[in-house]
Amino acid sequence: MAQSSESIEHLLEDVSYLIYEMDALESVINEVPLYENPANSESIFDLIAMIDFAQTHYYKPLLEQLFTQVKVDVSIKPIKQLYKESEQEVEEIEELLPRLISNRKKISDWLSKIPMDSFFRTGKINAEHVSMQSLLADMLQFERKQLRLVADRVIAMDSTTSEKPQ
Numbered sequence: 001m002a003q004s005s006e007s008i009e010h011l012l013e014d015v016s017y018l019i020y021e022m023d024a025l026e027s028v029i030n031e032v033p034l035y036e037n038p039a040n041s042e043s044i045f046d047l048i049a050m051i052d053f054a055q056t057h058y059y060k061p062l063l064e065q066l067f068t069q070v071k072v073d074v075s076i077k078p079i080k081q082l083y084k085e086s087e088q089e090v091e092e093i094e095e096l097l098p099r100l101i102s103n104r105k106k107i108s109d110w111l112s113k114i115p116m117d118s119f120f121r122t123g124k125i126n127a128e129h130v131s132m133q134s135l136l137a138d139m140l141q142f143e144r145k146q147l148r149l150v151a152d153r154v155i156a157m158d159s160t161t162s163e164k165p166q
Helices: 005-029 044-068 079-085 093-112 116-120 132-163
Strands: 122-125 128-131
Touching: 005 044, 005 093, 005 116, 005 132, 044 079, 044 093, 044 122, 044 128, 044 132, 116 132, 128 132
Parallel strands: none
Antiparallel strands: 122 128
16 A cells, blocks of 8 residues: 555545444344354354454554554454454444444544554564554455445345245
8 A cells, every 4th residue: 555645544534434334334233133143154243343343452452552662563363263252242233333433433533643654653463564554454444344244244134035925
C-alpha cells in the first residue's frame, strides 16, 4: 500500500464507516437466525462478535504497541484461534452491536489524534514488518470479509424462505 497522507485519510474514513454499517445491520439482524452454525462455519453472531473481538483484543493492542514502543517484535495467534480460545460468553445481539459501535468510536477517536507520520511506524508482528497503516488496512479487510459472510448468509436465508411454498 502506498504510504501517503491521502491513503491514511481514506483508511481513517473507512474505520469510521463500520459504525454506520453496524447501525444498518441492526435493522435486519433480528430477522435471521443468529446462532445457527451452517456447515462447520461460524454463526452470524460469531462473525459479528469476531469483529468486536478483533478490534479490541488484536488490532487495537497491536496498533498501540506500534505507536508507543520503539521496538515491536511480537508473535500472536490468528484472530479466529484467539476468539475461539477466549471462551467469549454468548450475549444478546442487542448488547453486542452497541458495544461494537462504542469500541469502534473509541478506536476512531484515538486514531484521529495520532500524528500522520506515526502511521508509517513499523514493527515485527509474526516475523513480518508491519506498519500502523498496513495493520489498519488488514483490520478493514478482515471486517469486510466478516460482513460479506454475514450478508451472504442473510441473502441465502432470505432466498431460502422466499422459495418455500406458502
